[in-house]
Amino acid sequence: MEAKFQIFLILLAVLAGTALLARRINVAPAILLMLAGIALAFVPGMPTVELPPELVLLVVLPPLIYSASVAMSWREFKSNLRPIILLALGCVIFTAFAVAAATHYLIGLPWAVGFLLGAIVAPPDVVAPLAIARKLGMPRRILVVLEGEGLANDATALILYRFTAAAITTGLFSLPKATGTFAVIVVCEIVFGVAVGWLSLRARHHARDPQVEITLSLITPYLAFWIPEHFGGSGVIATVACGLYISWNGPLLISSATRLQGIFFWDLIIFLVEGLLFLLTGFQMRLLFEKSKAFPLEDILIATALVAIIVVVARFAWVYPATYLPRLISKRIRERDPAPNWRTVFVISFTGVRGAVSLAAALALPLALPSGEAFPHRDMILFVAFGVIFITLVGMGSGLPLVARWLDITRDGRDEHRAEHEAEIAARREVLAAALQSLDAITDDRRLSDEVVKLLRARHESRTNQLPDSLDPDAYDVSAAGTALTRELIAAERKFIHVLLRDGKITDETRRRIERDLDLEEASLSNREFRKIAL
Template sequence: MENPQNLAFVLALACLIAAASVAAKRLQLASPIVLLLAGAAVGFVPGLPRVPLDPDVALMILLPPILYGSGVGMSWRGFRANLRPILLLAVGCVLFTTTAVAVVVHYAVGLPWAVAFVLGAIVSPPDAVAPMAMLRALRLPRRLILALEGESLVNDATALVTFSFALAAVVSGSFSAATAALQFTAIASSEILFGLAIGWATLWVRRLADDPRAEVLLALVTPFAAFWPPHLLGGSGVVACVTAGLWVSWNGRHLIRPATRLQGYFIWDLVTWGVEALTFVLTGLQAHSVVEGLAGEGWQRPLMAAALVCVTVIAVRFVWVFPATYVPHMLSRALRRREQAPNWRSPFLLSFVGLRGVVSLAAALSIPFMVGDRAFPDRDLILFVTFCVIAFTLLGLGGTLPGVVRGLGLGRDGLAEAEDNKRAELAARLAGIDAVLAGLDRAASEGAPKTSVAALRRRHNDRRRHLGVSADERTDEDPVADTSILELKLVDIEREAIDGAYTEGRLTDEARRRIEREFDLEEARIRHAAASAAPAVDELAVSDEGEKETSTQSP
C-alpha cells in the first residue's frame, strides 16, 4: 500500500476500535470479544487489503506496555504472598500443557515430536489481557484475582523460552532437557536482575528530571527498555519487563511526584486501553490469512487437530489446577496451619479462565518458513490451530465467564470481601483525617495564622463527620454522596456563569481555559471522592460515571 492508503487504514482502524468499544459497552458485552469479532468481520470484507501481523510488532511493541502496566498495577505484597500458586500456574501448568498438547498431536495428528512441542508451547500460555479485561467488571475474591494476575505476568516467559527451545530442536534435530533447564534458570535470574536495574534507574532518573511531562515520557519508555535488550539477546524479555513494573509499583509511591501521578493516570490509561484494543482487533484481522493458508489442503486434518488441541488445553488446565491447589495442603502441615484450603469453586474458576491471546499468535507467526533447504513442517497447520484455540477460548470460555462466575457464587464472596476492605479503607481515611487535625493543633501552637487554622479545621472536621456517617453501618445516610451530587450541580452552575462571561467578551481565552481546567479538576475530585466513600456494592457503578482508574499506582 502507498502512504496515503496506510494513513487511511490507520484512521479507519482507530474508528473501528472506538466504535467496537462503544458497542461493547452499550450491549454490555466483554470488549475483547466484540473487538475480536469486529476485526475478523473486517478481515473477510472483499477488496480490503490484508493486514499481516508482524510478530516483532506483537512481541516488541504491543506486549511490553501490557506487561509493564500489569506489573505496576499488581500488588507486590499480593504477588509475594501468592508466589506458590502463581509459579505452579505460570511455570508448572504451562509446561504440563505444552507436554500434553505435544503428546496428543504427535499420536493423533502425526506431527513430529519437535514440531508437536512447538505447537504445545505456542498454545500453552493463557493470555495476559483478555481474562483481566473481563474480570475487572466482576466482583471476585482478591486472592483469586491476584493469582490470575500473577500467572499472566509470568507465564508468557515460560512459554516463549520453551517455544525457543522447541524451535531450536526442529532446526538442529536434537534437544537436551538438562541444558534447557539450566538455560531457563539463567535467563529467568538474569532478567530479574536486569528488570530491577531498569526499574531502579528509571525511577531515579525521573526523580532527578523534576518535570512531569518528561517523567511520563520516561515512564512510557521504561517497558521497552526492560523488554528489548533481553529479548534481542535470546531471552524472553517478559520477566525483566514484569520485574521493572513490580519495582515501580512498590517504590514509586515514594519517588513519583503528585503532578506526575495525575498526568500518568490519564496518559497510561489511554495507552493501555489502546494497545489492548488494538491487540484484539489485529488478532481478528488474521482470520482471513489463516484460512487462506490452508485453502489448498483438505480440511479434515486441520479441523481434527484444532478440535483436539482446544479440548486438550481446557481439560489439562482442570487436571493441573485441582491437584496443584489441594496436594500442597495435604503434604504440608505448616501450610494447613497458615491457611485454609479453598473450596472447589475457586480452583474451578482458575481452571476455566484459560483464554489464549496475542502472545500465542505472535509466536506462531514467528515460525520460519524454511528450515535449511526445506519448508518448516506443518507451519500452516500450526497457524490454523493456534487461531482456532484463541478464538474458541476467547469466544467460548470468555463469553460464558460472567455466567460461570454468577453460577459459582464467587461474586457474593467477592462482595463480602470488598465490604470488609471498604470498612478498613474508611477507618484508615478517618485515621488520616485525625492525623491532619492533630497537625493543625500543633500548627496553631507554633503560631500559624488563626484564620487559616480555623478554616482548615472546619473543613477537615466536616470531612471527618461525613466519612464517619458513611462508615456507620447502622444508618443509611450517605452525606458524602449527597454532598457530591450537590457539588456537581454547583460546578455546572458556575461553569454556565463563566461561559456566559466568556461569550459576552468579559473573559480572555487564557482566563477561560485556566478556569475551565480548575472546574475539570474539581469535578474529577468530587467524582473520585464519591466513588471512594461509596459502599462496596455501589463502588463500580459510581466510578463508571467518572474517570475509571485501572491501577492504583501511576507508572
Template sequence: MENLHQLEIIILLLAAVFALTTMSQRLGVAYPILLVVGGLALGLVPGLPTVMLHPDLVFLVFLPPILWAAAYFTSLREFRQNLRPISLLAVGLVLATTAGVAAVAHAVLPGMGWAEAIALGAIVSPPDAVSATAIGRRLGIPRRVVTILEGESLVNDATALVLYRAAVGAAVTGAFSWSGALLEFVFAALVGVAIGLGVALITRWTLCATEDSFTQIGITLLAPYIAWVAGELVHASAVLACVAGGLHLRRHFSSAVSPATRIQARAVWDVVVFLLNGVIFILIGLQLGSLRQQIPAGQFQPLLAAGALISATAIGVRLLWVPLAAVLPRWLSASVRRRDPLPPWSHIFLTSWTGMRGIVTLAGAMALPVMTAAGAPFPFRAEIVLISFGVILITLVGQGLSLPPLIRLLPHLEDDRAPEEEERLAREQAATAALSRLDALAGEDWLRADQADRLRAYYGRRVERFAGNGTVDEDCSTEAGLAFRRLRHETLSAERRAVIALRNDGRISDEVLHRLEHELDVEALRAGIGERRSERPAPSG
C-alpha cells in the same frame, strides 16, 4: 504511496476499534471479545487488503508497555500473598498444558514430530495478561481470583517462551537438551528480573532529577522498551524484565513525581494501553484472511477440527490442574491448611475456567521460523499458526462470553469487605498525619491562624468519622460510597454549569473557566466520578 496506503489501513483500524469499543459498552460485552470478532468479520470481507501481523511488531511494539502497565497496577502485597497458586499456574500448569497439547497434536496430526508438537503446546499454554485484566476486572470477579489470574498471566510467558525456544531449536537443528532448557529458564528468569529492577531504579532516579511533567511522562513510556530490549540483548526474559520493572516503579512513583504529573501520566498511559489493546485484538481477528491463504482448501476443515480438539485439551488440563493445585498443597501441609483455608469451590472453578489466550499465543505462532537449518521448510508451520488462532478464538470469545452468565450462576462470588476496612484505616491515618503536621507548623511566620483552625477542624471531623472501632464505618461502605458519589456528581455538575454559563454570558474569560474547570475535574477524580459527564450541559452562547 506505500506509506500512504499503510496510513489508511491504520486509520481504518483505529476507527473500527473506536466503533467496536463503543458497541461493546452498549452490549455489555468485554471489548477484547468484540474486537476479535470484529477483526474476524473484517478479515472475511472480500476486497479488503490482507493485513499481515509481523511477530517482531507484537513483541517489541505492543507487549512491553502492556506488560509494564499490567504489572504497575498489580498489588505487590497480594502478588506475594498468592505467590504459591501463581507459581503453580505460571510454571506447573504451563508444563502440564504443553505436555497435554503436544501429546494430542502428535496423535491427531499425522507426521508431526515431538519438537513441533511441544512448540505448539508452548505457544497455546499461557493465558494472556491483557485478556485477564481487560475481562476479569470488568466482570466483578472477586479480588483474589483477579490477582491470581493477573499474576499467572504476567509470569507464565517466561516459562512458555523458554519451552518454545527449546522446542523450536530442536525442530530447526534436530538437537535438544533438557539440562540446557532448565539452565536457560533459570538464567532467563533471574537475569530478566534483575534487568527490570535495574531499569526501574534508573527510571526512578531520572524522574527525581527532572521536574518537567512531559519529560517525566516520556521517561515512563520509554522505560518498558528499554527493559524489553535489554532483556532480549542478553537472551534473558524480557517479559519478566517488564513485569519486575513495573512492579518496582509503582512502589516509588508517587514520591518521584508531582500530583499534576501523576494525573497526566495516568491519562496518557490509559490512552496508550487502550489503543495498543484495541489494535492488537482487532489484528488477531484480521489474521484469518491471511491464514486461509496459507492452508490448502482440502485441509482447512480438518485443521479446524484439530484446533477444536487441542483447545478442549488446553481447557481440560486447566480444569483438572487448578483444583489439584488448590487441594494437594493443603493436604500435604497441615500448617499451610491452618493459615490458608481452601477457597470456595466457586472461586476455584472460576479460576479454572478463566484461561483466555491472546497476543502472546499469536505472536509466538507467527514467530516460528520459515526454514530449518538444513534449508527445508519448517514442519507444520502453517498448521501450527492456524491451530493457535483457533485456540485464541475458542478461549477468548467462547469462554469470555460464557463468563457473565457463569458468574451469575456460581454461589459465594461476593468479594470480601477488606478493601472497605483498609480504606477506612487509610483515611483515618492520613487525617491524623495532617493534624500532626499542623501542630508541627505552629508558630511559623507564614502560617495564618484562621487557615490553620479551619484545616484543624476539617481534619478533626475526618478523624472522628474514620476512627477505628472494630467495624467498617458506614461512610466506607459500598452503598454509602455510591450515594455520596451521586450527590457529589450533582453538586460538581451544578458548579460546572454555572461557570460555563458565566463564560457564555461574557462575564468571565475562558482562562478563568479553564482554571476553575480543572479544579472541578480534580475534585471529581478525588470523589471517584471522573468518568461521568454532566447530565444537563449549559446552553452554548
C-alpha cells in the same frame, strides 16, 4: 502510506464503536473486537492486514506487561507467589507436554513440533478474563492470582518456544542444559529488571517535569524488555520485575502532577494497544483462510478441536491437584493458607483464554530451515493457534459470566468488597486525623496566623464530614445525595464560567485554570464515591 493511514483511522473508529457497544450489551470488549476484526477482514475491497510478530513481541508486549506490573500490588503478588508460580511455570509446561503427547499420538505430529505447538498455545491471556472478572466483582485473590499468572506465564512459554524452535532448526537439544539456561535467565532478568526500575525512578525523580517523567516511563518497559530479549532471554520477567519495583517504591518518588497526567496517558495507551491488538488478531482470519486451502479442511478442524480441548482439560487437570496437594503434603502451608473452596478453584481453571501472544509466536516461526526445507507444519501450527484463541476467547470468555452466576462466586466478592470499603473509610479518617495532628505540630513550631490555621483545619474537617459513617443504606443515601448536589453545583459553575467568557470578563486562559480546578474537584468526588453494596 495514505492507504495505511486510512486503514488505521478505520481501525480506530471500529475500536471506539465496538468498545461502546460492548459496554452497552455488557460483553468483554476483546470478544467483540476480535469478531469485528474477522468481519472487517472479509469486507470486499479491504486489503489484507498481516500482524507482524515483531509488533506484538517487541512493541506491544512491553508496555502491556509493564502497565499491569505497575498496577499490581507487590505485597499481594508476594503473598500469592506459590499459586502464581504453579500456574505460570508448572501449568504452562504441563499444558505444552499434554499438547505434544496428544498431537503426537492422535494426529501423528513429530514430538518436537507438537511441543512447539504446545508452547505456543500454553499461556493464557489475562486481558479479557481479568476484565470480566473485575466487572463481576469476583474475590480479590482470584484477580490477583489471574493477573500474576498473566504477567509471568508469557515468559515461560516464550522461553520454551525458543528452545523448541532452536531444537527443530538445529536438530540439537539437551534438557539439563536447557533447564540450567532457564534458571540463569530467570535470575538475571529479575536482577536486571530491578536495576532498570531503580534507574528509572531516580531519573524521573530528578527530572521533576511531568512531560519528561512520562516520556521516561514510556521508555522504561522497552529498556527492561529489549536488552534481555536481545541476549536470548524473554524480556518478560525483567519487565515484570521492573514494574513491581516501581509499583512498590514509586509513590514516594513520583510527583502528584506526574501521577495525574500519567494515569490518563497510560490508560489511553493501554486502551488503544489492547483494542488494536484484538482487532488485528481477528484480521488474520483472512490470511489463514487463504493458507488453509492447501490443507484438507477436515484435518485442520480436527487438529484445532483436539488442541482446544487439550488446553482446557489440561488446565483443570493441573489446577485442582496444584491447589490441594501442597496443603495435604505440608502442614505449614495448610495452616498458613487454608484451602479455597471448590468454586474458586473452578473459576481459576475455567479462565484459560488464549490471546494474541500465542498468535504472534506462531507468526514468528521461520518459513524455512537452514537446510532450505520448509519449516515443518508451520501453516498448520498457525491455523491451530488462531483456532484455539478464537474458541477460548469467544467460548470461554462469553461463558465466564454464566459460570460465575452459576457458582455464585460473586457472593464472596461482595462480602470482601464491603470489608475493603469499610477499611478504606477508616483509613481515610486516620489519614485526615494524622494530617490535623501534623497541623498542630506545625502550628507549635511556626508562627502562623489564626486565619491560616482555621482555613486548613476547616478544609480537613470538611473532607472528613464528606465520608459516610458506614456502608449502611441510609448512610450511603445521605452521602450519595450530597455528592449528587455537589456535582450539580459544579455544573452550574461551569455554565457561569462560559457566561463570563462570552461577556469578555475573563480570558480563555483564566477559564481553563478555573475549569481545571473544577475538573480536579469532580474527579475527587468520583474517587471518594462509595457505591452501594448489595447485602
